[in-house]
Amino acid sequence: MEVQTWTYILVGVTFSIYIGIAFWAKAGSTKEFYVAGGGVSPLANGMATAADWMSAASFISMAGLISFMGYDGTVYLMGWTGGYVLLALLLAPYLRKFGKFTVPDFIGDRYYSQFARTVAVICALIVSFTYVAGQMRGVGVVFSRFLEVDINTGVYIGIAIVFFYAVLGGMKGITYTQVAQYCILIFAFMVxxxxxxxxxxxxPIPQIGLGSKIVGTDIYLLEKLDKLTTELGFTEYTTGSKSMVDVFAITAALMFGTAGLPHVIVRFFTVPRVKDARISAGYALLFIAVLYTTAPAVAAFVRTNLIETVNGQAYSEMPDWFSKWEKTGLISFEDKGADGLVHYSGNASTNELTIDPDIIVLANPEIAQLPAWVIALVASGGLAAALSTAAGLLLVISTAVSHDLLKKQLKPNISEKGELxxxxxxxxxxxxxxxxxxxxPPGFVAAVVALAFGFAAASFxxxxxxxIFSKRMNREGAVCGMIVGLLSMVFYMLRFKFNLxxxxxxxxxxxxxxxxxxxxxxxxxxxxxxxxVxxxxxxxxxxxxxxxxxxRYPKGTG
Known part of the structure; x- marks a missing residue:
């Protein structure tokens, strides 16, 4: 069967699973809608947390960034992974013990202020909308290539699916859907x-393959990749071009941003006990490590295959995958030399090939000439990654409005049915x-998501x-800090990202x-x-x- 047929089959089957789970796990109360009733097992919550956190940026874009940026791209790997450790150790158990539904709920009660709650709601909305833009962009990229529709149509299809199971099932439906999505996305990434x-x-083990010699030669893979990239005028793959200050800053921003992400934090409110929050955090870290230790290998594999496949080849003889990705606008060729050959170069004046980093993982099996079912499997995995995180973010937005604004401030006497x-x-x-x-979108997937992490670090x-750790911290200090931090980030982004x-x-x-x-x-x-303050x-x-x-004290210590 052709790739498109396989894609229709696999995407159809996975979407049917998501919709079936939404019907099965339909939320019947606000507690089920917000925190899945608080009864999710640590193992299931660990898988759901991993899927929620490993977004389109992790599945689609991270390996692409490492592939193009080489050493510099590892800041995303270090920052996102390190941030999860920070979240699991310093925040998750304490927030679960606090026992509220949302991050604004914690801030409103901890800082005994409705204004603090409102500021937290605004921060949650900014972080979530910035983050979700990257996810919907990822959905559009997958659909545009594998179902051969334009990116906008792909986004509309993604909206319809997320709308169905997020609105119907709430956190209960999203949790069990994310368990299925984790299984799909990790299988699709690893195969x-x-x-x-x-x-x-x-x-057969990618992590070992990354440090191994190429079959039939005495040359190590990374050694060959360094030679290929430098010959073409790019920076040596294993040597960074970013300053150490910027590498440290991006890594730290991603770490602290991860620890402040409201859609990840809320996952620890869905388990029955504080002990379960710790256990599910450990499970999630293991599940996340499977993809994150594989991504650098995938990046090196596809970079090597891409250069050898396209550079110096006749444009008229490009493989089928090249022309199909060209139709999406995410890869383009300009024959500057008028010789009909594709010249891929790190020199902007001579380079004839423009490649969007977001296509790297999705095009990877096509470039390597893998079977059609593997190519379609990657498409369904990319959709699973984007949709799982999008659903979690949409729930944060929903609860911020209905629970933190409406129930806690504007209409405290609203009925449970009305709140739902x-x-x-x-x-x-x-x-x-x-x-x-x-x-x-304001950029490619991982860059947009990186900005969301910056907002989370600056505010939450x-x-x-x-x-959690300072009894002296009061509402005046917290509110002023959140406002000044968020405004600093907004100003810097507008000034240097959008050149306002x-x-x-x-x-x-x-x-x-x-x-x-x-x-x-x-x-x-x-x-x-x-x-x-x-x-x-x-x-x-x-x-x-x-x-x-x-x-801060474990139960039973007196």
Whole structure:
């Protein structure tokens, strides 16, 4: 069968599973809609957390970034993985013990302020909408190539599917859908990695293949890749071009941003006990490690195959996958030399090939000439990754509006049925807005997601970490810190990412730090403002201080 036929079959089967789970796990109460009733097992929650966190950026874009950026691209690998460890150790158990539905819920109660809750809602909406734009863009990329529709139509299809199971099932439906999506996305990511590792290095384990010699030669894979890239005018693959300051800043921003992501934090409210939150965090880390330890190998494999497949070849004789990706606009050729040959180069004046990093993982099995069913499997895995995270983000947006704004502030006497209806309506509106951002994204998937992590680091992380470990931190400090941190990040992004105040170059960056890394600076600003303001304003009430102290002690210690 052809790739498109296989794609229709596999995508149809997986979508049927998602819809079936949504019917089976339909939420009947606000607790089921917000936190799946609080009864999810640690193993299931670990798989759901992994799927929720490993978004389109992890599945589709991260290996592509490493493939093109080489050593520099590993900042995403280190930042996202390190951030999860930070979240699992420092935040998850304490927030589960607090026992609320959302991050704004924690901030509103911990800082005894409705205004603090409102600021947290605004931060949650900004982070979630920025993040979800990348997911919907990922959905559009997959559909545009494998179902041969334009990207916008692909986004519309993705909206319809997410709308169905997110609005109907809430967190209960999303949780069990994400368990299925994890199984699909990890299988889809690993199968071509096994095949290609065997082809290139003779080792079926990609992690070992990355450090092995190429079959039939005495040359190591990375040694050959370094030679290929430098010959074409690119930076040596295993040597970075970014400054150490920027590498550190991006890694830190991604780490602290991960620990402040509301759609990941809420996952730890779905288990019955604090102990289960710790166990599910451990499971999730193991499940995440499977993909994250494989991504560098996939990046090196596809970079090697891509260069050898396209460079110096006649454009008229390009393989079938090349012309199909050309139709999506994500790869393009300009015959500058008028010789009919494709010249791929690191020199902008002579380079004739433009490749979007988002296609690398999706095109990987086609470039390696793997069977049609493997190519279709990767498509279904990419959709699973994007849809799982999109659903989690949409739930955060929904609960921020229905629970934190409506129930906690505007209409405290609203019935449970009314609140559930409001949650579903706000989820529906959020899906539509997410579709708009997917059609008009501010960049490629991983870059957009990196900005979302910067917003989370700049706003939530200091408020949460100080709220858990500092009895002296008060509402004035937390609110001022969140506002100043978020505004710092917004200004820097508008100034240097979107050039709102005039053209800029990397030489204009403050301290040599890129917009993706400025979240670290904004987080430090937030911390300094929070601590300074709280030092000059009244201490929190005794009841709040006792609550903070109670959070930090395990049950049964007295």
């Amino acid at each position: 071509p990695a096994f095949f290609i590792s065997m082809q290139l290095t003779g080792s 209806l409001a949650a579903r309506i706000s989820a529906a509106v959020a899906v539509i807005m997410a579709g708009y951002f997917g059609i008009n 992380f200091p408020a949460i970490i100080l709220g 105040f005039g053209p800029t170059t990397p030489e204009d960056w403050w301290f040599g730090i890129s917009p993706e890394g400025f979240g670290m600076i904004a987080m430090i600003i937030n911390l300094l403002v929070s601590i300074t 709280s030092s000059f304003t009244p201490a929190p009430p005794i009841t709040v201080q006792e609550m903070v102290e109670h959070l």
